[in-house]
Amino acid sequence: MIVRQAAVTAGMAVAAMGLAAGLSHAGPVPAPAPAVTSTAPGTLPFQDVASREENDRAFGQFGAQVGIAVTVGSLVGTIAGAGIGCIATLPAGCVAGLVTGAGIGGVIGTIVAGGPALGVSAYQLWETYNAAPGTSIYADRDE
Numbered sequence: 001m002i003v004r005q006a007a008v009t010a011g012m013a014v015a016a017m018g019l020a021a022g023l024s025h026a027g028p029v030p031a032p033a034p035a036v037t038s039t040a041p042g043t044l045p046f047q048d049v050a051s052r053e054e055n056d057r058a059f060g061q062f063g064a065q066v067g068i069a070v071t072v073g074s075l076v077g078t079i080a081g082a083g084i085g086c087i088a089t090l091p092a093g094c095v096a097g098l099v100t101g102a103g104i105g106g107v108i109g110t111i112v113a114g115g116p117a118l119g120v121s122a123y124q125l126w127e128t129y130n131a132a133p134g135t136s137i138y139a140d141r142d143e
Contacts, residue, residue: 050131050138057138058128065121066114073113074106081105 050058085101086094128136 050128050136051133053140054128054131054133054136054138058125058136061138062121062125066118069117070110070114073109073111075109077109077112078102078106081108 079102081104082098082102084105085097085099087097088101089095089097124137128138133139
């Protein structure tokens with residue numbers, strides 16, 4: 001069960017980063033094209049989405065939040081697992097339990113801390129990608 005959740009979480013992170021990697025760039029930003037509207041009956045006009053700068057800032061924040069959560073979660077899980085494993089196998093010399101507990105604790109810590117952070121960060125990224133230009137939390141505001 002835990003392995004399956006870890007695989008799904010990792011797969012979602014890889015898919016989100018792979019999708020967004022195709023959207024980022026390092027060159028100058030071209031002027032936005034005018035919005036295309038359709039006059040066909042029963043169709044809605046296309047709507048602009050967040051600007052390239054907003055999308056880039058949102059993706060950068062997504063990567064930072066998930067990276068920090070996974071790093072801290074795995075570190076804390078490794079330390080806690082090593083301690084618990086050592087205590088559990090103290091009569092046998094502690095080394096086997098320390099190594100096993102550290103590995104298991106690292107995986108559990110990554111899932112416990114990284115999974116929720118991935119969900120929240122992916123939601124914020126999705127909301128920014130679908131926001132109108134200048135309305136996301138990453139927009140430049142001169143107020």
